[in-house]
Amino acid sequence: MITALYVALSRDLLAVIMVFSANSLLAAGMFMVMDAPDVGFTEAAVGAGVSTILMLLALRYCARHERPGRPQWLPLAVVALTGAVLVWGTMDLPPVGEPGNPIHLHVAPRYLQESGQEIGIPNVVTSVLASYRGFDTLGEVIVVFTAGLGVWLLIGARRRDEEQ
Numbered sequence: 001m002i003t004a005l006y007v008a009l010s011r012d013l014l015a016v017i018m019v020f021s022a023n024s025l026l027a028a029g030m031f032m033v034m035d036a037p038d039v040g041f042t043e044a045a046v047g048a049g050v051s052t053i054l055m056l057l058a059l060r061y062c063a064r065h066e067r068p069g070r071p072q073w074l075p076l077a078v079v080a081l082t083g084a085v086l087v088w089g090t091m092d093l094p095p096v097g098e099p100g101n102p103i104h105l106h107v108a109p110r111y112l113q114e115s116g117q118e119i120g121i122p123n124v125v126t127s128v129l130a131s132y133r134g135f136d137t138l139g140e141v142i143v144v145f146t147a148g149l150g151v152w153l154l155i156g157a158r159r160r161d162e163e164q
Contacts, residue, residue, distance in 0.1 A: 011066045017055045024048040038125060046144060054151050061155070 003023040007016050024047025031040035094101045111128055121127040129137060 011068065012064065013059055013062070013066060014064050017052060017059065020055070021048050021052040024051065038129065050144070050148070054148065057155060058151065 003019050003026075006019050010016050010019070024043055028040045028044035028048060031037070031043055098104075111132070112124060115124050115127040115132075116122055119127040119131045121130065
């Protein structure tokens, strides 16, 4: 909440990028504490690494300080309404870690017992990420590649304009 408030109120775009990067690094640390190293490493690489580099590259082509303007009430209302709907939607979820949750009764036991025979990979986490969630992982790679390509095309187009 502190980092989100700082980002919303700050006019120094370099400081905003650094706070975003620190927030991603803190999130990566929290994932490591929660015994999710695969998610933690991904957050550190993409959130604190690649995203920071792309935002710093984009900052080269605009002013470092944002000019003050009028408050934008419509976007604020849309964000507040979306947040309220998301929080309301989580009220119906079962408590985290409850043994009677469907994930603990059907999905996890099947992965633990049958993934070695089905996939042929002895590590359960690797078998889930590489096989069961293969399309999801491929989709994530495509999204990161597309974002990087878009930034590269924008930066390359700007340089061509400057050369002429």
